[in-house]
Amino acid sequence: MSAGQPPLDSPEIRRLSPVLGPGYTFGSVTDKISAIVLTRPTSLGWFIGFSIAFSLMGLMTIAIGWLIIKGTGIWGINIPVGWGFAIVNFVWWIGIGHAGTLISAILFLLNQKWRTSINRFAEAMTLFAVACAGIFPLIHTGRPWMAFYMFPYPSTMGLWPQFRSPLIWDVFAVSTYGTVSLLFWYVGLIPDLATLRDRSIKKPMKIIYGMLSMGWRGSARHWHRYQSAYLLLAGLATPLVLSVHTVVSFDFAVAIVPGWHTTIFPPYFVAGAIYSGFAMVLTIAIPLRKAYNLEDFITMRHLDNMAKVMLATGLIVAYGYFIEFFMALYSGNKFDVFLVQQRLHGPYAPFYYALILCNILTPQLLWFYKMRHNVAVLFIMSIVVNIGMWLERFVIVVISLTRDFVPSAWGRYSPTFWDWATFIGTMGMFVTLIFLFVRVLPAISIAEMRELVAETAEEEK
Amino acid sequence: MLHRSHIYGVMGEFSSPEELIHAVEKVREAGYRRVNAYSPFPVEGLSEALGLKRNMVPLICLIGGLTGGLGGFFFQYWVAVIAYPLNIAGRPLNSWPAFIPVTFELTILGAALSAVLGMLALNKLPQPHHPVFNVPRFTHASSDRFFVCIEAKDPKFHIAESARLLQELHAHHITEVSDD
Numbered sequence: 001m002s003a004g005q006p007p008l009d010s011p012e013i014r015r016l017s018p019v020l021g022p023g024y025t026f027g028s029v030t031d032k033i034s035a036i037v038l039t040r041p042t043s044l045g046w047f048i049g050f051s052i053a054f055s056l057m058g059l060m061t062i063a064i065g066w067l068i069i070k071g072t073g074i075w076g077i078n079i080p081v082g083w084g085f086a087i088v089n090f091v092w093w094i095g096i097g098h099a100g101t102l103i104s105a106i107l108f109l110l111n112q113k114w115r116t117s118i119n120r121f122a123e124a125m126t127l128f129a130v131a132c133a134g135i136f137p138l139i140h141t142g143r144p145w146m147a148f149y150m151f152p153y154p155s156t157m158g159l160w161p162q163f164r165s166p167l168i169w170d171v172f173a174v175s176t177y178g179t180v181s182l183l184f185w186y187v188g189l190i191p192d193l194a195t196l197r198d199r200s201i202k203k204p205m206k207i208i209y210g211m212l213s214m215g216w217r218g219s220a221r222h223w224h225r226y227q228s229a230y231l232l233l234a235g236l237a238t239p240l241v242l243s244v245h246t247v248v249s250f251d252f253a254v255a256i257v258p259g260w261h262t263t264i265f266p267p268y269f270v271a272g273a274i275y276s277g278f279a280m281v282l283t284i285a286i287p288l289r290k291a292y293n294l295e296d297f298i299t300m301r302h303l304d305n306m307a308k309v310m311l312a313t314g315l316i317v318a319y320g321y322f323i324e325f326f327m328a329l330y331s332g333n334k335f336d337v338f339l340v341q342q343r344l345h346g347p348y349a350p351f352y353y354a355l356i357l358c359n360i361l362t363p364q365l366l367w368f369y370k371m372r373h374n375v376a377v378l379f380i381m382s383i384v385v386n387i388g389m390w391l392e393r394f395v396i397v398v399i400s401l402t403r404d405f406v407p408s409a410w411g412r413y414s415p416t417f418w419d420w421a422t423f424i425g426t427m428g429m430f431v432t433l434i435f436l437f438v439r440v441l442p443a444i445s446i447a448e449m450r451e452l453v454a455e456t457a458e459e460e461k
Numbered sequence: 462m463l464h465r466s467h468i469y470g471v472m473g474e475f476s477s478p479e480e481l482i483h484a485v486e487k488v489r490e491a492g493y494r495r496v497n498a499y500s501p502f503p504v505e506g507l508s509e510a511l512g513l514k515r516n517m518v519p520l521i522c523l524i525g526g527l528t529g530g531l532g533g534f535f536f537q538y539w540v541a542v543i544a545y546p547l548n549i550a551g552r553p554l555n556s557w558p559a560f561i562p563v564t565f566e567l568t569i570l571g572a573a574l575s576a577v578l579g580m581l582a583l584n585k586l587p588q589p590h591h592p593v594f595n596v597p598r599f600t601h602a603s604s605d606r607f608f609v610c611i612e613a614k615d616p617k618f619h620i621a622e623s624a625r626l627l628q629e630l631h632a633h634h635i636t637e638v639s640d641d
Binding site: 025026027030031152158159160161162163164166168169172173176179180183184186187191194195197198199210211214215216217218219220221222223224225226227228229232233236237239240243247250447448450451454 | 498499500503508511516518522526536556563570579583584586587593594600601605
């Protein structure tokens with residue numbers, strides 16, 4: 001190394017870390033991304049991964065089938081813990097989805113160029129996570145075939161939903177979120193579906209992609225309205241994503257149970273959601289870029305930025321934990337103080353300490369440049385944070401419900417085999433959907449990458 | 462000139478967004494108005510070069526959002542006050558703060574659905590076939606080439622003249638687009 005060269009992590013070098021590898025043209029980004037879907041042979045690794053995920057999804061089907069035959073008694077839920085795994089997993093999955101919308105909407109409005117190569121699969125992740133989340137409240141009703149009762153429809157009984165209930169708000173928030181995420185994702189996909197239509201050789205593929213692309217032809221008049229619609233969707237999805245986890249937190253905060261009834265819940269739930277969501281984006285992005293040689297598109301700059309967002313939201317979450325403790329002690333409310341003691345010394349204390357370790361202590365490593373640029377560390381960290389965020393919901397749900405106001409109402413909770421089977425099964429479903437998505441749709445937005453190529457060329461002039 | 466119904470227009474191909482904008486400006490300077498451009502991604506400045514006016518999508522979105530929000534609120538009001546009133550310790554039936562979350566979600570839902578459906582309707586999509594697809598090289602419009610089409614409906618349109626204009630602008634592969 002020559003004496004004049006700055007060290008690798010100096011500010012000069014860092015600034016040069018690009019969002020797109022050098023030497024790409026409109027044609028070559030199109031070729032590279034569409035080849036994953038159209039021409040590259042499906043690898044053995046894909047089949048192995050898909051088979052494992054699909055088997056786990058089969059486990060979920062069995063678990064749900066058994067649930068429908070036997071009822072929710074096969075789960076560990078009891079009185080007082082009526083919520084258990086179903087709600088823990090629901091909140092966890094919904095939270096994971098949030099990063100997708102944040103990347104596609106908020107970073108779009110903030111004109112962050114680095115979102116371009118990660119927004120498509122992050123949005124797909126959102127949709128699949130919402131699908132997994134939706135399963136839990138549905139089957140938790142015990143009679144999922146009656147779930148339409150939650151929607152307002154003119155029934156012969158003259159009944160209407162109770163619109164003052166946070167659980168009904170949740171129905172509207174989650175279904176709106178699912179719908180808008182799907183619209184956003186599909187609108188973004190239309191030009192890319194047209195690319196796949198024009199580049200596929202086999203007739204059936206041409207017809208399928210042709211129908212999905214709705215005859216998109218890249219007309220300037222169409223782009224003109226398309227851009228308006230896309231910008232509006234981004235503007236609408238931004239408050240929506242913040243509202244969804246706020247409403248989810250109302251499920252807890254509107255109740256008077258100790259540890260739930262706090263005003264810090266909405267912001268800290270939203271931050272937690274983004275935290276776990278970015279962790280999940282990293283968990284998916286790292287193997288994806290490796291498997292399909294996408295290191296030029298999902299660069300170290302992306303991983304670095306995502307790690308920074310994780311660090312920032314992780315600190316907000318840490319602040320939330322601190323304020324929960326502070327408010328309990330400062331208010332002097334004996335039930336709240338007791339709950340704090342239960343978190344630190346109660347039967348579920350190990351979960352609480354594990355949560356602090358996963359969510360607060362470990363991510364502090366992300367302050368270091370070297371750690372943020374070590375792909376293996378980031379991958380492990382993303383999984384640690386996901387475990388931590390799951391533990392957070394477990395702690396919130398289980399400790400508060402097992403230790404409320406009257407000692408005679410105290411209890412214990414432990415999940416059964418079927419609880420785990422359903423939870424792990426939804427992970428299988430999530431991964432199955434991701435595998436299928438990567439195989440049949442462009443995992444990176446081709447049209448936006450071409451735009452990025454044009455912008456990069458502009459800057460270099 | 463003679464109206465030729467089996468011709469949709471003349472199309473020329475360009476290889477960069479700058480050339481495309483330049484060509485569109487020149488074609489419009491030459492007096493053509495029924496001109497359209499096709500590009501694999503939204504090109505900055507192209508709408509201005511084509512003289513496109515502000516579009517209707519934002520207005521449709523606003524109307525959709527207002528409909529969703531107002532409809533959502535008053536539906537909840539109707540349910541809670543008129544259709545199914547529940548007296549809970551004498552609290553007011555119109556407990557409007559509790560109706561805000563659903564009102565908000567329905568505002569977003571109405572606005573988002575109308576923005577997307579409005580955009581598709583104004584663009585007349587889905588449209589499985591269009592004359593420009595008859596041009597064999599048009600498959601590149603979705604990857605790396607930029608096209609300008611002077612449409613036969615333009616009063617100034619003349620097949621040879623219009624093609625010559627595109628040639629002067631250094632378009633590649635100038636083709637006539639048949640209309641069937």
